[in-house]
Amino acid sequence: MSEESAQFRVNGARLIGDRSGAVYWPAADALIVADLHLEKGSAYAARGVALPPYDTTETLNRLDACLVRFAPRVLVLLGDSFHDTDWQQRMAPKDAARVVALSRQIKTVWVLGNHDPVLPAGLDGEACETWDVTADGSLHFRHEPVGRSDAAFVRGEVAGHLHPCARVRQRGRVMRRRCFVEDTTRLVLPAFGALTGSLNVLHPAFDTLFDPGHFNAWMIGTNTIAGLSPRQLTPDRS
Numbered sequence: 001m002s003e004e005s006a007q008f009r010v011n012g013a014r015l016i017g018d019r020s021g022a023v024y025w026p027a028a029d030a031l032i033v034a035d036l037h038l039e040k041g042s043a044y045a046a047r048g049v050a051l052p053p054y055d056t057t058e059t060l061n062r063l064d065a066c067l068v069r070f071a072p073r074v075l076v077l078l079g080d081s082f083h084d085t086d087w088q089q090r091m092a093p094k095d096a097a098r099v100v101a102l103s104r105q106i107k108t109v110w111v112l113g114n115h116d117p118v119l120p121a122g123l124d125g126e127a128c129e130t131w132d133v134t135a136d137g138s139l140h141f142r143h144e145p146v147g148r149s150d151a152a153f154v155r156g157e158v159a160g161h162l163h164p165c166a167r168v169r170q171r172g173r174v175m176r177r178r179c180f181v182e183d184t185t186r187l188v189l190p191a192f193g194a195l196t197g198s199l200n201v202l203h204p205a206f207d208t209l210f211d212p213g214h215f216n217a218w219m220i221g222t223n224t225i226a227g228l229s230p231r232q233l234t235p236d237r238s
Helices: 040-046 056-068 092-103
Strands: 004-012 011-019 023-025 030-033 073-079 107-111 127-129 130-134 136-140 157-159 162-172 175-183 186-188 214-221 223-227
Touching: 004 175, 004 186, 004 214, 030 056, 040 056, 056 092, 107 130, 107 136, 127 130, 162 214
Parallel strands: 030 073, 073 107, 107 127, 136 157, 157 186
Antiparallel strands: 004 011, 011 023, 023 030, 130 136, 162 175, 175 186, 175 214, 214 223
């Protein structure tokens, strides 16, 4: 099944997965994104790894396009919005001004991540480890997902951190693309940032989150999102 967007329910909440990697929650009028990793390129450059310095601008452009398209009341950022705590020393002034303006133009919830454990000075919004909302369903937002047998697990968990992707072999071709992954009780979003890696959903890291063989991967293509079952996927070493 391929569509321009994906619709799925998590703990009763109807969610729309966008090809950008964002999720829109109509009942709460909230746009949700994970793992922007702003200034990742400059962080690598500071360590001598030559990467183009345009990832922050591209990521902010993508985010602006989503905000125009969905016009949400709330923006939820699921952590690792910044690649490290020194980003303000390296970010171009025009991009820094865009980030500040964003936090003041819309209600912004900054879920803290392992790369950004505190809300940077000068930004508005609510900083939190977790954020809970009930609309047409109850959702529990956090950065890093917890194991389904962990005492901290809450149905309706929506997280990032793992940068999920799906890999398929079709008509002699192999495609490996970002994806949403859910099983109706929880959801993991792909990384939204322009310069981020990804982890195959068949990697053992996902085994504690989802019952193997019983989840849905929504693979993001250029023009469509394809819903895939685990049996349609292939591991990276195959």
